[in-house]
Amino acid sequence: MLLRSPAGPGSGNGPALPELRRRLKWVALVGVAALVLLVGRLWQLQVMGGEGYYERTVSQVVKERYLPSVRGKILDRKGVALADNRPAFNIYATPKQWKAETRGEISRLLGLSDDELVKIDERITLGKKRDPKRPILVLEDQGRDRAALVSQALTRLPGVEVQHEPYRYYPQGDLAAHLIGYMTQMTSAEADRLANQGYDTSELVGRYGLESAWENYLRGKKGIERFAVDARGQRLDEKTAAALIDGERVMGAVPGANLILTVDAELQRIAEKAVAHVPAAAVVIVEPKTGKIRALVSKPSFDPNVMTGHLTRAEETLLLSDPRKPFIDKALRASYPPGSVFKFVTALAALEDGQGAEDESIFCTGVYELSGTNFRCNASHGKLDLLGAIKKSCNVYFWTLATQRLGLDRIAEMARLFGFGTPTNLGLNGDAGGRIPTKAWYEERSRYKIGYATNAATGQGDVEVTVLQTAMAYAALANGGTLFVPQVVERVDASNGRTIVTYEPKIAREIKVQTEALDVWRRGMWKVTNEVGGSAYDHGHVSIVPVSGKTGTAEIRTRARKKEEIERDIDNWNPARSHAWFAGWAPADDPEIVITVFVEHGGSGGKVAWPIAKRILEAYYTKIDPRPGATDDAGGKSVPKLKAKPAPRPPAPKPETP
Amino acid sequence: MRDTGLALPRATVGVSRWRRFRAAVDWPLIVTVVLIGAIGLLNLYSATRGTRHHEKFDTQVQWMIVGGIAFIIATVVDYRALVRLAGVGLCVAIGLLIVVRLLGDGAHGKGSYRWLNIGGMGIQPSELAKLMVILALAKIFQDADPSRYTPFRLGLHLLTLCIPIVLIGRQPDLGTATLxxxxxxxxxxxxxxSVWPMVHVTLAGLLAIPILWETMHDYQKNRVLAFIDPSSDPTGNGWHTRQSIFAVGSGKIFGKGFGEGTQNQFDFLPEHWTDFPYSVWAEEWGFIGSVFLLAIFSFLVVWILNVAMSARDRAGAVICIGVAAMTFWHVVVNIAMVLGLAPVVGVTLPFISYGGSSLVVFFACMGLVANVSLRKHGY
Incomplete structure (x- = not known):
C-alpha cells in the first residue's frame, strides 16, 4: 500500500494536513476517473481502431505514380517521323493539398494567364472528384525556366511536383495534320471509362486521326511506381522507401509500338504546297495497284503541336468558328457532289448494258429539255461521240444516256459497285459513306422525278461522295476493276524495331465490268488531259509523264449567303461557288499513282483543280520518281491500252494479288 | 514534539551521517524521475533522429544536467526557508512576466510574449511562475488555524495569485494559465x-468562461473550435489532432518499434517533440508502452501524495500537493490533447517534452518533494 500511514517522526501528532486525508477519496476518484478516461481512449484508438489507423498512416506515406510509357512514333514510308516524343517538364499537383494560396503562389511565380488558370481550376476540380490524393497534370509541356521556378519554390507549394517526361511532338508541324491527329487530356467521361484500363486521369489520349484510331498500339503500357513521402509531400530516400513498402516498388512501363505509314511525307508536302493558294481543299493520292495511300490532305488544317496541350481558348474559338470547318477531314469525313468525275459511272453502266457505244453520237444544243425543265450544259457542243463527251465534259450526252436508257437505279447500282455510298473502311476520322440516291430513296422522302436521274448522271443533286471514295474508284478504273480498301498503315513495329504486324493490301471487290468498257472510259480520260479541247488540256499540260484524268465542276444548290458568312469571308472563299474536282492518274498507260484533287467552292474543275493535280504530278515525277527521259510525247502515241501485267519498276511497289 | 523529532535520528547509534542521509533520501522518487527522464530522452532521440532537429537531443541532455543540479539545490536548501521567501519569489516571477511583456522576444514564440532571451537561451518566466505559485500556496496554507482563513484574507491571496495567471493568459498562453x-x-x-469557499470561487469561474471567450484571440478560439470538430479544417488547427490520433492509433498493441514511427519520422506532426511527444511514444511502443508510461506517471503522483501525507508540517504537505497537482494536470491535459480529448494547448508532458524551462522547473519541483521527504527524517 503506497498510501501507508505516516511513519516519520514529524507526524507524531497525526498528519500535518488532516484535510488531505479527509478528502483523499475525492483525490482517488478524480485520479482514477482521469486514468480510466485516458486508458479507455488508448484502448479505443490503439486496440480497437489500430488496424484502421495503421492503414491510414501507411497511405499517408506510400504514394503511387504512373510511369509514363513512351508513346510509339508515327513514321512515313521512308522512316521520316511525323509524330515523335521529346523531353518536357510537366507540373503535377495533388488536388487534396491544393489551396487558394498554392494557386496564388504558382500564379504569381509563373505569371499564369487567365486561360491557364481556368485550365488548372478545371483539372483540380476533376481530380478532386476522382482521387484527390493522386497527383494530376495541371500544366503540361512547360519550359525549362518555369520548371526551375516551380522546383525552387516546392516548399511553398505543397503537393506540387515537376516531372521530366516525354511529350508528344510533331516534327513536321501541320503536315498531314488530319491524318496524324493530335492528343488532348481526357474528358471526365473518358476518365471514368478508361480508368480501369490503366489510364491516369491526367494523361493525354489520342484525339484525332491516327493518334486516336491507333491509340491502343501507340500508347504502350504504363508502369507504376510506389514511393514514400513525408508530410510535405517530399520524396523519401530509397532505403526508407524500401523499408516501408512491401512488394514491387517499380513496375516498368512498356513503350508503345511505332506505326509505319504508306504515306510519303515528301509527296504529302508537295500536295499541301500545291493547295496552299486555295482556302479549302482535299487531295488523296493512292497507289492503284495496292490501294495504299501516298498522301492525304485536308485543308484548312491545324497545328497538332498547338492542339496537343497548348490550345488557348481564343484559338479554339477561332478554329471552331471558321466556316470552312478545319476539324472536319475533307478527304473522308465530309461528302460532296462529285460533278463530272462521276460520269464514268453513267458511261460504264451504258457500255456494260449495251445501251451506249463508243461511236454513238448525240447532238448537244446546250440545253436538255426534260418534262418541261431545261437542263443547261456548260456549252453547246454540237455533235459528239462518247469520247468527245468525256473530253469536253458534255452533260447532255450523259443526261440522254441516263434518262432515256439507264434510269436512276442502274446508275446507283454501278456507283455502289465502285464503292460509293458506303464507307471505305479506312478506319480513320469517321470515314463517311456519302449518298447514292435511288428511286426508293426519293419515294421514301417525297416523290421520284425523272430529273433526279439527270442529276445523278452527272454527279449532281443528291449524289454525294467523299474524296477518298473517288480516289479508290479511280484506282479501280486504273487497275482494271479491283476496288481496294484504302490502307494507310504499312506495318507496326515494336519499339525495339521488331515488326509486330505487316498489313497486306485488302481488296473490297473485283468489279465485274468489261475491260472494253473500262478502256473506252480511259481513252476518254486521256483526251481530257492530252487533246486540244479537253476540259483539262485547255488549262495546262503535263509533259514529263502521260496523264489521264477527268475534271468535275459540281454546282452548289445556291442559297442566299448568310450575313455573317459574308463578313467572315476567308480568302475569297465563297460558299455559293461550285466545287472543283479532278481525278486521274499517271502514267496514263501504266498507272502508278491515282490523284484526286478537290477544291471546296473552288469553281471550275479544269481551271482550279487540274492545275493543282498537274503541279503535284510534275513535282512527283521530278523529285520523287524522276524521269529524265520523259518528253512531251503524249500526242504522238496511240491511245493507251491497259496492260495486263505492268512491267515492274524499282520504286513502284510490287503488284499485289489477293 | 518537533524537537524530539529532530533529535531522534541523530541519536541513532552506530550509523554514520552519510548512511543516515542515504537512508533518508527519497529513492523511489529519484528512481521514478530518472526513469521518466530516460524515457523522455529515448523518445526525443527517435523524434528528432535524422532531421535537422537532431541537435535538440544534445540540448535536452544539457538541460537534464541543469535540471539535476536544480533538483539537488531544491533538495538541500530547507523548504521552510524557501516558503518564507515565497512572497519575494512570486514578486520576482511577476516582475519577469512583466519584463517579458515589455522586452520579450515576440517573434520567438510566434507573435506571443512567452520567451525571455538571456545569454542566448530562451527561458519561459511562466514556467518559473508555476514553481513560485506552489511555494506561495504553501505560505498561504501553512497556518492550521481555521480562524486565519477569513474571506477577506482568502480573497486577497487569491487575487495575488491571479496576477501571474492573468499575465500569462495575456501573453497569450492559455494552456499555462489554465494549468x-x-x-x-x-x-x-x-x-x-472548509471547501465551500473554493466551490463558490470555482462556480464563479465557470460562469466567467463566456466572458473569457470574448476576450480570447481568434487563433485561440479557432483552436477550441477545431478541437470540437477536427474535420472542419483538416490542414489547419485540426491537422495536429488528426495526425496525432493517427499516430497513436497506428501504434496498435505493440507499436511500430523504436524509430519506426512514420508519423513521427516523416514530419506529419510538426514540432512533435514539444507538445506531442506522447504520440511519438504511443506510435512506436503501442498500447503496452502507452499504458506503461501512464502507470509510471500515476506512481509518481501517488508517491508525491504519499510524501504529502507524511510531511512534518503543513507547508511541506501543501508543496507536495501543489507539485502532485501540477504533475497530474500536466500529464492529463497533455495526453488528453494528444488523444484528441482536449484542445491543442501548449501544455508539456513532464520530463518528456523538449524544452529547458519546463524540464528544469519540474526537476526543481521534484527536488522540493525530495526536500519535504528528507526533512521528515529530521534534516
Whole structure:
C-alpha cells in the first residue's frame, strides 16, 4: 500500500494536513476517473481502431505514380517521323493539398494567364472528384525556366511536383495534320471509362486521326511506381522507401509500338504546297495497284503541336468558328457532289448494258429539255461521240444516256459497285459513306422525278461522295476493276524495331465490268488531259509523264449567303461557288499513282483543280520518281491500252494479288 | 514534539551521517524521475533522429544536467526557508512576466510574449511562475488555524495569485494559465479547512468562461473550435489532432518499434517533440508502452501524495500537493490533447517534452518533494 500511514517522526501528532486525508477519496476518484478516461481512449484508438489507423498512416506515406510509357512514333514510308516524343517538364499537383494560396503562389511565380488558370481550376476540380490524393497534370509541356521556378519554390507549394517526361511532338508541324491527329487530356467521361484500363486521369489520349484510331498500339503500357513521402509531400530516400513498402516498388512501363505509314511525307508536302493558294481543299493520292495511300490532305488544317496541350481558348474559338470547318477531314469525313468525275459511272453502266457505244453520237444544243425543265450544259457542243463527251465534259450526252436508257437505279447500282455510298473502311476520322440516291430513296422522302436521274448522271443533286471514295474508284478504273480498301498503315513495329504486324493490301471487290468498257472510259480520260479541247488540256499540260484524268465542276444548290458568312469571308472563299474536282492518274498507260484533287467552292474543275493535280504530278515525277527521259510525247502515241501485267519498276511497289 | 523529532535520528547509534542521509533520501522518487527522464530522452532521440532537429537531443541532455543540479539545490536548501521567501519569489516571477511583456522576444514564440532571451537561451518566466505559485500556496496554507482563513484574507491571496495567471493568459498562453488555475484550485480544495469557499470561487469561474471567450484571440478560439470538430479544417488547427490520433492509433498493441514511427519520422506532426511527444511514444511502443508510461506517471503522483501525507508540517504537505497537482494536470491535459480529448494547448508532458524551462522547473519541483521527504527524517 503506497498510501501507508505516516511513519516519520514529524507526524507524531497525526498528519500535518488532516484535510488531505479527509478528502483523499475525492483525490482517488478524480485520479482514477482521469486514468480510466485516458486508458479507455488508448484502448479505443490503439486496440480497437489500430488496424484502421495503421492503414491510414501507411497511405499517408506510400504514394503511387504512373510511369509514363513512351508513346510509339508515327513514321512515313521512308522512316521520316511525323509524330515523335521529346523531353518536357510537366507540373503535377495533388488536388487534396491544393489551396487558394498554392494557386496564388504558382500564379504569381509563373505569371499564369487567365486561360491557364481556368485550365488548372478545371483539372483540380476533376481530380478532386476522382482521387484527390493522386497527383494530376495541371500544366503540361512547360519550359525549362518555369520548371526551375516551380522546383525552387516546392516548399511553398505543397503537393506540387515537376516531372521530366516525354511529350508528344510533331516534327513536321501541320503536315498531314488530319491524318496524324493530335492528343488532348481526357474528358471526365473518358476518365471514368478508361480508368480501369490503366489510364491516369491526367494523361493525354489520342484525339484525332491516327493518334486516336491507333491509340491502343501507340500508347504502350504504363508502369507504376510506389514511393514514400513525408508530410510535405517530399520524396523519401530509397532505403526508407524500401523499408516501408512491401512488394514491387517499380513496375516498368512498356513503350508503345511505332506505326509505319504508306504515306510519303515528301509527296504529302508537295500536295499541301500545291493547295496552299486555295482556302479549302482535299487531295488523296493512292497507289492503284495496292490501294495504299501516298498522301492525304485536308485543308484548312491545324497545328497538332498547338492542339496537343497548348490550345488557348481564343484559338479554339477561332478554329471552331471558321466556316470552312478545319476539324472536319475533307478527304473522308465530309461528302460532296462529285460533278463530272462521276460520269464514268453513267458511261460504264451504258457500255456494260449495251445501251451506249463508243461511236454513238448525240447532238448537244446546250440545253436538255426534260418534262418541261431545261437542263443547261456548260456549252453547246454540237455533235459528239462518247469520247468527245468525256473530253469536253458534255452533260447532255450523259443526261440522254441516263434518262432515256439507264434510269436512276442502274446508275446507283454501278456507283455502289465502285464503292460509293458506303464507307471505305479506312478506319480513320469517321470515314463517311456519302449518298447514292435511288428511286426508293426519293419515294421514301417525297416523290421520284425523272430529273433526279439527270442529276445523278452527272454527279449532281443528291449524289454525294467523299474524296477518298473517288480516289479508290479511280484506282479501280486504273487497275482494271479491283476496288481496294484504302490502307494507310504499312506495318507496326515494336519499339525495339521488331515488326509486330505487316498489313497486306485488302481488296473490297473485283468489279465485274468489261475491260472494253473500262478502256473506252480511259481513252476518254486521256483526251481530257492530252487533246486540244479537253476540259483539262485547255488549262495546262503535263509533259514529263502521260496523264489521264477527268475534271468535275459540281454546282452548289445556291442559297442566299448568310450575313455573317459574308463578313467572315476567308480568302475569297465563297460558299455559293461550285466545287472543283479532278481525278486521274499517271502514267496514263501504266498507272502508278491515282490523284484526286478537290477544291471546296473552288469553281471550275479544269481551271482550279487540274492545275493543282498537274503541279503535284510534275513535282512527283521530278523529285520523287524522276524521269529524265520523259518528253512531251503524249500526242504522238496511240491511245493507251491497259496492260495486263505492268512491267515492274524499282520504286513502284510490287503488284499485289489477293 | 518537533524537537524530539529532530533529535531522534541523530541519536541513532552506530550509523554514520552519510548512511543516515542515504537512508533518508527519497529513492523511489529519484528512481521514478530518472526513469521518466530516460524515457523522455529515448523518445526525443527517435523524434528528432535524422532531421535537422537532431541537435535538440544534445540540448535536452544539457538541460537534464541543469535540471539535476536544480533538483539537488531544491533538495538541500530547507523548504521552510524557501516558503518564507515565497512572497519575494512570486514578486520576482511577476516582475519577469512583466519584463517579458515589455522586452520579450515576440517573434520567438510566434507573435506571443512567452520567451525571455538571456545569454542566448530562451527561458519561459511562466514556467518559473508555476514553481513560485506552489511555494506561495504553501505560505498561504501553512497556518492550521481555521480562524486565519477569513474571506477577506482568502480573497486577497487569491487575487495575488491571479496576477501571474492573468499575465500569462495575456501573453497569450492559455494552456499555462489554465494549468496554474487548476493547480491553485486543486491545492485550495485539498488544503482549505472548509471547501465551500473554493466551490463558490470555482462556480464563479465557470460562469466567467463566456466572458473569457470574448476576450480570447481568434487563433485561440479557432483552436477550441477545431478541437470540437477536427474535420472542419483538416490542414489547419485540426491537422495536429488528426495526425496525432493517427499516430497513436497506428501504434496498435505493440507499436511500430523504436524509430519506426512514420508519423513521427516523416514530419506529419510538426514540432512533435514539444507538445506531442506522447504520440511519438504511443506510435512506436503501442498500447503496452502507452499504458506503461501512464502507470509510471500515476506512481509518481501517488508517491508525491504519499510524501504529502507524511510531511512534518503543513507547508511541506501543501508543496507536495501543489507539485502532485501540477504533475497530474500536466500529464492529463497533455495526453488528453494528444488523444484528441482536449484542445491543442501548449501544455508539456513532464520530463518528456523538449524544452529547458519546463524540464528544469519540474526537476526543481521534484527536488522540493525530495526536500519535504528528507526533512521528515529530521534534516
Amino acid at each position: 496554474l488555475t487548476l493547480i491553485v484550485l486543486t491545492v485550495g480544495f485539498l488544503a482549505m479547512p
